[in-house]
Amino acid sequence: MKVLAIAGGLAALVLLAQPAVAQTDDHAGHVGHAAPAAASAIEAVGVVRAVNAKAGKVTLAHEAIPALKWPPMTMAFKVADPALLKDLAVGTKVRFKLDGQTIVGLTAL
Numbered sequence: 001m002k003v004l005a006i007a008g009g010l011a012a013l014v015l016l017a018q019p020a021v022a023q024t025d026d027h028a029g030h031v032g033h034a035a036p037a038a039a040s041a042i043e044a045v046g047v048v049r050a051v052n053a054k055a056g057k058v059t060l061a062h063e064a065i066p067a068l069k070w071p072p073m074t075m076a077f078k079v080a081d082p083a084l085l086k087d088l089a090v091g092t093k094v095r096f097k098l099d100g101q102t103i104v105g106l107t108a109l
């Protein structure tokens with residue numbers, strides 16, 4: 001039990017250390033995002049700023065995503081299925097589902 005308690009303490013320290021790291025990242029290049037700890041998809045809301053169906057990419061001005069410790073920002077996402085971008089207009093508010101930094105689900109609101 002003692003070993004388990006120590007391991008738990010270390011995990012807590014790691015978790016506590018992450019926000020400090022995130023705060024020093026100004027997200028200017030959008031490459032500073034850490035991979036999500038959870039394997040499950042994360043949902044967020046944003047507004048479509050650009051669509052590149054050919055490249056399978058969409059640029060979203062997304063709201064903060066606390067689960068990923070992301071502040072609100074505009075960034076490009078890859079989509080798992082280009083069909084998600086069909087008939088998607090710039091300016092549309094959408095709810096989207098992320099697996100890593102790939103959009104696996106997208107619904108106009």
Ligand SMILES: [Cu+2]
Nearest residue numbers: 030070073075
């Ligand atoms: Cu972002």
